Amino acid sequence: MTARIIDGKALAQQVRARIADDVTRLKAEHGIQPGLAAVLVGEDPASKVYVGMKHRATEEAGMLSRQVVLPSDTSQADLEGLVDDLNADEQIDGILVQLPLPEHLDPQPIQELIDPGKDVDALNPYTAGRLAVGDPTFLSxxxxxxxxxxxxxxxxxxxxxxxxxxxxxxxxxxxxxxxxxxxxxxxxxxxxxxxxxxxxxxxxxxxxxxxxxxxxxxxxxxxxxxxxxxxxxxxxxxxxxxxxxxxxxxxxxxxxxxxxxxxxxxPMTVTMLLQNTLEAARARRGLPRR
CATH class of the missing domain: 3.40.50.720 (NAD(P)-binding Rossmann-like Domain)
Incomplete structure (x- = not known):
């Protein structure tokens, strides 16, 4: 017996095409362009690759993609201030802070600070709690x-x-x-x-x-x-x-x-990040999720 291969790359292409169609309709019907902000602190090579992949996928889906690259010596206060700014930014529907962070930064307060309505990475304890009680907002x-x-x-x-x-x-x-x-x-x-x-x-x-x-x-x-x-x-x-x-x-x-x-x-991880961002854009404007 030879196992059937479950092709995530092919499935990701299908799902991303559907997301792009949904984004096009959202723009045409409601004038809404979902926006995703990705924050990268430092020069970790793997993190730079991952953030670049997310940026390309976001733009290909027709969404607004904002990359924020900070130096490795960024302070905890400055990073938290940036998250506060993104929480208040009406163009941004989803926020992710790429992990791992430099050793001097504590990721937990950062994740707790992200607006649960923009927590498309699903790392805020509020999001985890909603999942635990069977009423999830965003899925990891x-x-x-x-x-x-x-x-x-x-x-x-x-x-x-x-x-x-x-x-x-x-x-x-x-x-x-x-x-x-x-x-x-x-x-x-x-x-x-x-x-x-x-x-x-x-x-x-x-x-x-x-x-x-x-x-x-x-x-x-x-x-x-x-x-x-x-x-x-x-x-x-x-x-x-x-x-x-x-x-x-x-x-x-x-x-x-x-x-x-x-x-x-x-390939499905990045794809579902796009799905979460689309859902966040709809939910933040009182539109039903699909």
Whole structure:
């Protein structure tokens, strides 16, 4: 058996085309151009690449894209002042502050300061709280992308057992809540570095989501035949190439369906950021979400 490849790049193109159409209609019918502000502090190479990708995708969708690049020695007060300014800016519907920040900056107060109505990265504790009580405003972009990939692949989550390996606030923890909401109805195990006999736990799953950041963590013997494998990992191998958390080649002969790295979850993360920004633009003006 050779696993079916879940193509995130192709799905992202489809979803972005729909978002661009929605933006065009929003401009024509209401004179609204959704705006996204991305803040980058310092010269981290990976962060510069990610912010550039988001900028291009935002402009291609017909949205206003504002990049704010600050020096690495920016103070906490100055960064918080910038966020205050963006909160008050009527042209801006979504705000993201690219992580990681330089070591002298505390990201938590920054995330708490972002207007919940513009929290398109879904990192404000208010946003997380709304999700926890089953009434979400914005969904975290990477987990949101995982849900879209599962839907696109025709994976039924209701009644399924999903094992998520990794409990970060960016992926594992919010995804575990999303999958248990009404309409998703999955049974979720949130595994992590302290989980005993991780392989045995993963072998009970209908869907395995790997989101740890460790090359080759999930091996073929850890997945039952026919299970779906979603690889959220983004790691650099010794040759500099991007690889995930799973043994992709080995698992292709075991899993029923699998996402590649690159070309799987990654393109969907940026795509769902655009979706959140579109939804924020509508909600801030009293228009229904779609």
């Amino acid at each position: 972009c990477t987990p949101y992308g995982v849900l879209e990939l599962l839907d696109h692949a025709g994976v039924e989550t209701a009644g399924s057992h999903v094992v998520i390996v990794g409990r970060s606030n960016l992926v594992g923890r919010p995804l575990s809540v999303m999958l248990t909401l009404k309409g998703r109805d999955a049974t979720v195990t949130l595994a992590h570095s302290r989980t005993r006999d991780l392989g045995a736990v993963c072998r009970t799953a209908d869907v395995v989501v790997a989101a740890v950041g460790r090359i080759g963590l999930i091996t073929p013997d850890m997945v039952r035949p026919g299970a779906v494998v979603i690889d959220v990992g983004t790691n650099r191998g010794e040759d500099g190439k991007l690889v995930g958390d799973v043994d992709f080649e080995g698992l292709r002969e075991v899993a029923g369906a699998i996402t590649p790295v690159p070309g799987g979850v990654g």
